[in-house]
Amino acid sequence: MPILVKDYTWQQTDRELYISVPLKGTRADGSNVLCTEHYLKVSFPPFLFEVFLFSPIDESRSIAKIGNGIILFTLYKQVPSVWDTLTAESLDKKEMQSIREEAIARVQEKAKQDIQAKAVVKRENEKYSLEVMMKLEDEERRRIEVVKEEERRKATEEMEKWKEQQRIEEEQKRMQKKIEEEKRKNNINKATFASQLEPCLKGHEKNGTQVGKKVEEKVLPPTRTNGCIKITFTPRVFPTAVRESRVEEEEEWLNKQAEARRAINLDDKELQDLKEEEKNPDWLKDKGNKLFAAGDYLAAVNALNLAIRLNGKIPALYLNRSACHLKLRNLHKAIEDSSKALELLIPPVPDNAGARVKAHVRRGTAFCELELYVEGLLDYEAALKIDPTNENVKFDAEKIRQIIQNSSPGVE
Incomplete structure (x- = not known):
């Protein structure tokens, strides 16, 4: 048989009723508390506290707090009045048993409704997650198709260039062969002319005729072959002229970029194909901010992903990506x-105080979306320690406290 607790205390106003029940050195939780309009029960074995109330109360507003070895009930009367006693003394056993059974049935029905509501929310969340995953997969598939099409285009252009180069080389060989043929014909003609001229010269010598001048043979240089000379220029990263640029700062920036590329292994084909500005994390961060402002959160996440691959030591990249994940309801990733x-x-320094406040607030928001209100409140309180004057954070923290208080164990 349970031991009935009778050393409880109670106070009242016209509208409210306060009951304090000692726990007798034992523990109780929300599952041990039962509260309806006419009935209040707390079971913490081997003790039992049971009251059939004098008048009906508003069970939806009433709350119970468990701590410091007591249970404190705050009950709101349906009709403002001053009760003569706490309990209804005119009830017989049959009426009390009927009230108990009705209270248990109402609690069971409410628990069943809560389970059904949670199941509906779970199905909706699963459906939303599936839709988001399918959308991401479609985006990835389209991105892969674009990359493949770009590779095919580059391969086609390279093939066309190779064919053009082969045509030019064939043309050069043909011209060279023609020139050599012309030279060979010229040499044959010169040899024939010399053989025909030699008997005439010998005849003149026999007749005593002097030849005043020796026939000189002109040797013409070979015709130059045509061709192409390839000239390549080292690309300049900065658009300003050297005389107008700040060389030391530019060199420092280039060295940092080179270190970042070595750190992430820029042998990756995908990163090698990026434009020069797309290899700059700051440029990608600004692009992500513009996409976020335009409502294209998935594209903003992709830009920030690439920026983090290039330099994973910039806090603002993770902070901005957490905001995108909150919009997409990727709550664990936001955390x-x-x-x-x-x-x-x-x-922590004054210069990064604003960033730390944003990080705590966004993580706290994600916790609250996951119904982890205690963890979320801790983050909001941490943000208030950094910026105690932030009215928006104060307001949200107070709302979370009310949610925690209204969801205290034993409230029905």
């Missing part, structure tokens, strides 16, 4: 990115 941003924002 991961906010945590990573907080790791990179160490040591």
